[in-house]
Ligand code: GLV
């Protein structure tokens with residue numbers, strides 16, 4: 001039989017359609033109300049259509065749990081997610097059924113790093129309130145003055161990373177020209193930092209020149225909270241990292257410091273963050289992700305008057321460059337075809 005492959009979003013790639021046209025696969029695609037297949041598939045559609053599938057391509061919006069796996073049935077060999085994160089997938093349940101899981105790492109590192117840096121610059125330089133002033137035609141209410149819209153520079157500051165995986169390391173390289181004095185990080189998966197930039201070059205004795213940037217592992221996260229001027233949360237979400245930034249962490253941060261999260265919303269306790277910002281424990285935040293996204297009503301605590309001008313919130317667009325999204329789609333398609341045996345192996349298997 002031809003392998004049945006279900007895509008829960010119309011993938012911006014040719015390979016699946018071509019194989020379908022050639023009769024090599026049976027391709028079932030979510031079309032959506034608009035026929036474009038860009039809006040998330042409904043759960044009902046997914047459960048109905050994955051029966052008998054060999055492979056299913058999912059997004060972050062599709063929960064792959066017992067119910068999903070049972071609906072697919074014993075034919076299922078592979079689930080391929082168009083994302084680097086896979087906290088929406090029950091890996092143990094997949095493993096028990098012999099279902100392989102593919103994801104799309106690496107091709108998004110630079111795009112997410114760029115967006116994360118953008119969030120930090122936007123938050124520290126007060127871009128939301130400054131930009132709003134102009135958009136609302138109120139520039140004259142706050143003409144140039146020595147201290148209006150001032151925020152901290154990156155230069156000379158201590159930058160903290162919670163998680164120092166591929167995206168953090170890309171971001172660390174981007175930060176070098178901004179001349180921070182220190183980069184400190186905590187990581188559960190230690191791996192040597194790739195010192196390819198000459199700015200990172202150590203002296204002959206292996207130490208770092210003090211007029212450049214000191215990079216060090218700081219496994220005690222409370223200390224990282226205390227010492228950093230900007231903290232980047234870039235770790236994967238799991239039972240160990242839920243609310244890793246909690247009230248105690250936020251209370252230890254400097255009142256002048258900023259928190260930036262572009263990994264997963266539940267790494268940060270939202271309620272505590274709103275309190276930290278409204279009560280001045282920290283200066284502000286840049287967020288590309290939020291707990292309970294995408295269901296964020298205008299009544300959300302971070303969108304209220306005592307917070308809103310100190311936060312930049314974006315709707316999870318970290319990897320959204322044209323180049324990266326096409327590369328992710330291609331990888332997701334190749335993972336599914338490798339997983340069902342139409343290509344030689346998967347490119348990335350979790
Ligand atoms: C996006 O958040 C991803 O995991 O790719």
Ligand code: GLV
Pocket residue numbers: 162163164165166186187188189234235236
């Ligand atoms: C997780 O991403 C880590 O590097 O610790």
